[in-house]
Amino acid sequence: MPEIPEMEVYKRQLSQTIMHKKIVEVIVNREKAINIPTAEFKELVNEQLIVFVSRRGKHIIITLGNGYYLVGHLMLGGRIYLAQPGEKLKTSGSVIFTFRDESKLFFINLRLGWLHLYTETEMDRAFAGLGPEPLGPFFTEELLSTKLAQKRGAIKPLLTDQEFIAGIGNCYSDEILFEAKIKPDRKAKELNSDEVKRLFFAIPSVLKEAINNGGYMEKPFSLGDNWTGGHNEHLQVYDREGQPCYRCSGLVQLITLSGKKSYYCPSCQK
DNA sequence: AGGGCAACCCGGACGC
DNA sequence: TGCGTCCGGGTTGCCC
Numbered sequence: 430m431p432e433i434p435e436m437e438v439y440k441r442q443l444s445q446t447i448m449h450k451k452i453v454e455v456i457v458n459r460e461k462a463i464n465i466p467t468a469e470f471k472e473l474v475n476e477q478l479i480v481f482v483s484r485r486g487k488h489i490i491i492t493l494g495n496g497y498y499l500v501g502h503l504m505l506g507g508r509i510y511l512a513q514p515g516e517k518l519k520t521s522g523s524v525i526f527t528f529r530d531e532s533k534l535f536f537i538n539l540r541l542g543w544l545h546l547y548t549e550t551e552m553d554r555a556f557a558g559l560g561p562e563p564l565g566p567f568f569t570e571e572l573l574s575t576k577l578a579q580k581r582g583a584i585k586p587l588l589t590d591q592e593f594i595a596g597i598g599n600c601y602s603d604e605i606l607f608e609a610k611i612k613p614d615r616k617a618k619e620l621n622s623d624e625v626k627r628l629f630f631a632i633p634s635v636l637k638e639a640i641n642n643g644g645y646m647e648k649p650f651s652l653g654d655n656w657t658g659g660h661n662e663h664l665q666v667y668d669r670e671g672q673p674c675y676r677c678s679g680l681v682q683l684i685t686l687s688g689k690k691s692y693y694c695p696s697c698q699k
Numbered sequence: 700a701g702g703g704c705a706a707c708c709c710g711g712a713c714g715c
Numbered sequence: 716t717g718c719g720t721c722c723g724g725g726t727t728g729c730c731c
Contacts, residue, residue, distance in 0.1 A: 430723095504708090506710065541724080542725090580701090591726085688702080
């Protein structure tokens, strides 16, 4: 379930590999994944140049030469793969773009995930409800503190609320709370200023470390890529139920909060 | 407001 | 090896 670090790793690799390439073929194997009729989608995407690659929350954004935007959300299990010219893949892919140099960009396993073609207005509308980018300049301690004070619920589910902060999901919310030494069921508005400060610093610090390590994905982005997925063995609490905490040797516990799995160390998170 | 829940979807895990 | 069953995960929408 890609979150900011995984999408950022994709974004950086896409920026280095597909920029200024021209799309010469579009294959849509899964029509449900796109937002307009396939013929229209192909008409608007084929023959276009890739002019920019960016990210908003968990969305990847590919800007085309004609001013349209390909906006993708991988949801669960979705992934992106860049195949070298002539490289054969076992999976068919939900949507595939072939470039003039015969490399191919695969969007794979878009089951709940999607790849939409938007005008700028449509994209703005799609992103209108998203909270601040936690790695962006507008995410300040004061903003976080103010927003926390307005919320009655527990901090863990709040961190995964895309309207509260964009791009954090189930895994990194647990990792962030571990780093900040805050228990996931603590009420957001009851965090003291020291805890808010720790949370504020833990958010970018955990996300940036995960990005540097390549995120926690299982599959590479392309042949020879040994960056993607490097964070897997660095996770502190996520999916480590019953295993010793790396910080204090307490046992990592799993609880459910608002229907969300929440891993934490009961002895060093307060 | 926020918690609960169903729907979406199917790969992968598990049972036999 | 195979076939059936079930679960998970982010998001949306609807209910209370």
